[in-house]
Amino acid sequence: MEHAVTLTGPGAGQASPEAVPFFTQAAGFAAAWPKIEANLNAVVDGGKYSHGPLVAEFEAALAEYTGAEHVVGVNSGTDALVLLLRAAGLRPGEEVVVPAFSFVATASSVMLARGRPVFVDIDPATYAMDAAAVPAVVTERTRMIMPVHLFHQLADLAAIAEVAERYALTVVEDSAEAIGMRWDGKHAGLHGAGGVLSFFPTKTLGALGDAGAVITDDPRVAEVAAALRHHGRFGRTLDHFPGISNETVLPGLNSKMDDVQAAVLLAKLATLDADIGRRAVLAAAYTERLTGCPGVRRLPTVVKREADTNPVFYVYLIEVERRDELVAHLAANGVGTETYYPVPLHRQPCFAELGHRAGEFPNAEAACAHAVALPIYPDLAESQVDRVCELIKGFYA
Structure with a gap:
């Protein structure tokens, strides 16, 4: 049987034709093992297994790839959403507009950040939030709008930005699935206060376990998210919290990225x-x-x-x-x-x-x-x- 599309490259002909797993890497x-092995050896030799030098190296590499001014590595895409919402200024009881079709973390992260998710329907062509449905649910408590970029393409960021400006809403992006997607050259997650990436093993860039990141061009969002991932501790005097140094200012999480995951992600990013x-x-x-x-x-x-x-x-x-x-x-x-x-x-x-x-x-x-x-x-x-x-x-x- 002949096809116009010819498939060549990694994996071709390697697996049994009788079984097709949903995912395997x-x-x-x-193929990536030599670089992964070298990175893992560096982790073991250095003795820093969490929030260490390989995490910092991966954050820098990911910033270069996405064009983000700031990357904050955390231990999952879900935690990244929670920390982003809090760092972007969501206050208890405020509402965040989200699509009714997404992974549960889209809405549960709003609740974990002490907000209230408000659902709208989706555009059936993109499976993303229907921006035209947002005005009907906006109230005086609505603070943010969180589009989700699902499966293979971006939500309508132009329409969402117009609605957000009209109602003075902050845009945060659930861009967990969207690594590599860009809108007029700007990477997903960088079209509002910030976005997130998930490195769950099945993702386009996948780790060996859970890992994630907050990406943003806003220095304050990055600074607060970085503190929140480490129990809310600020390790130096900050412009946004004058006089505070090495103290726990905000109730945070233990959501630091493991260097073992950074070792894998650095190799696979190439x-x-x-x-x-x-x-x-x-x-x-x-x-x-x-x-x-x-x-x-x-x-x-x-x-x-x-x-x-x-x-x-x-x-x-x-x-x-x-x-x-x-x-x-x-x-x-x-x-x-x-x-x-x-x-x-x-x-x-x-x-x-x-x-x-x-x-x-x-x-x-x-x-x-x-x-x-x-x-x-x-x-x-x-x-x-x-x-x-x-x-x-x-x-x-």
Whole structure:
């Protein structure tokens, strides 16, 4: 069988055609191992395992890659969100507008920062917040708006900025999935008070465990976030807290990044652009093979903007009929998938106190009923892409 899209590169032909895991980084990790090993040896020899020199080196490298003025390494993307919200000035009881379709940390981070999440529906083309829905929920308590950049493209940052300016709201970005995505050359997370990155192992830039970062061009946000990750301790006199030195000023967390994770991330950052390119090739291959397939309601689209934007395929998400049956069929044939997200945020039990009901956010609920993510990572082989697509076509035949 011939295809217009030819897949070559890391991982091609290495895995069994009978099994397609949802994610593996075995081949990529093996290729990066010499540099990882050298970095890990430096950690062990130096005896500083957390918040040490390799973390500082990774922060500097990530700042260069993203163009951020400040990078604050922390122990997870979720903690990064909590610290960003607090550092950007969220006060107890204030509201943050968030989309109803996202990972639970988007909204739970607002609660952990002692705010109140307020949900709006999504744009079905991007799965991101519908900026036109925001004005209807703004109140005198609304302080921030937090778009989420999901799967492979940015939210409509121009529309969100216009709404934020009209209502004097602070923009903070849940850019956890968006490393490498840019809007007119400016990296995701740098279009408001700040953003976050997650380095969970499955992410485009993944560690061996949990790790994350706050990125910002605002020195005060960076300074406060850096203190909050270390129990709220400021180690020197600060412009924003005159006379305070080496004291605990704010109640913070123990959310320092481990140097072991920084050792891995430093090595993998060197191949990030190549990995992003590989993901783009795989996404194009999926799209070519699945176009016109009965039962597939929607394939990923890249929404055209007036701004110059670039997709980065962290996730290849499709919408299908009989989603759960298809997932079971693929699993029975050795193919891993991930359901993003089976329950919309406003229907999650942890947000029951907010008083929402089914049907309030129809676009979010439709996505939850039909969306499924297919395997996409640099190690994926051409034969595995073929197998996934053939199984999907066979299911709907």
